[in-house]
Amino acid sequence: MKKTPLYDRHVALGGNMIDFGGWMMPVQYSGILNEHERVRNAAGLFDVSHMGEITVRGSGATEYLQKLLTNDIAKAAPGRAVYSPMCYPDGGVVDDLLVYRISEQSYLVVVNASNTERDYKWFREHLIPGAEIENVSEQYAQIAIQGPAAEAILQQFTVDPLGGIGFYRFKNDVRVDSIPSIVSRTGYTGEDGFEVYLSADQAPRLWDDLLEAGAEKGLVPAGLGARDTLRFEAALPLYGHELSETISPLEAGLGKFVKPAKEDFIGRQALLRQLESGAGRRLAGLQMTGRGVARSGCEVRANGRPVGHVTTGNYSPSLKKNLGIILVDANTDLSGLSVVIRGKEIAASAVPIPFYQKRYKK
């Protein structure tokens, strides 16, 4: 079982620890609903050190990443963070990830914790001359501070003006709490906030200091449970649910991160075909109108006919309703919706996604 550098902190804070893909992670501390509400109205502190980090460097680095990724990174200047799916030849997804352009020939790629080994193997298999890669996951810790009070709290620890870091921008080599860090204005909650990448051995100190300083602004530690309800409300995709080996980025509504006009990349042909003839399925949203909580995997019916399944379903703490993101046949008319929950068909109605309007500082 793997532990992040902050494991002892989570236990000391009363974190309820669970096995998350081989990592001992806190699912909650004070309660998922409380942590969720705090992120929306004050700030929450997340240990996301389990994420994987891979450096990509060299004269061939840009060409290499362009081949692997559906999004176009060539125009991303140093200081830009780019979100991209990474596809198989058939258009299914290997993983979705963030690419930080550190300099002309140097990138930091951040991947999902559960996919780190597989992604690195994929990176090695498709390496080209002039590109050097290294799995540096163990060297990095990552702390996310998210919510309307996040900037004010983090600003106390750096002289670098955080207001100067725009959405999906980052600054390298910022001293945060005197610790050399990458600070990026990114996150997975639908709120304004930052992700701080730093050396693993420095993480406990920054964690402690942020919690202490942020307490008066309402900062609480937040676990994986709240992380999931927050991203669910904002309809941010979770690999394995909205994206997978069998769900393409076009089906997941991520067309704006797929650039078939750029040079060839893995999966380009398959995705072009989907663009031409239409993706076979699409994501949509629903709200339960009968009594029941839709959960991942539940069958979805329209007028009694199976049309798809729930990719993520839960009680929404901010909207106080039971909601679901569903993957359905592309041309489905979403009237007469129902969800089969433990053998019973419960009524639902279509609603737009995202359920919660994101409050990014753009």
Next chain:
Amino acid sequence: MDLQKLRFTKDHEWVRFEGNLAYLGITDYAQKSLGDIVFVELPEEGAEMESGDVAATVESVKTVSDVYTPLKGKVVKVNSGLEDDPARLNGDPYGSWITALETESAVADGTMSAEEYEEYCKEGK
């Protein structure tokens, strides 16, 4: 709530006898394990239950958990307030009964006293 008046099951339910009625609920240990409870599915009034049947379902954000009856009886009351305010089970697990069964049993098989249950919970850790 005087816990001495309750009987406890291995599945972390409690039973309270009042005349020919048996009130069922979940324990403090159960609500802590579940986390924030967001949904309760109550039984149908009039439903006939055998010992071991699923009397209700309690859902937290992350978990779906069945509540079993440790005795045979007929559902005559349900705490419908839990439908709108399931969080009561977290805040007041012993004061928030879920359902009451009309029963001929005076005891519930395989249940423990408060002291035995406390020991049982400690051993589980």
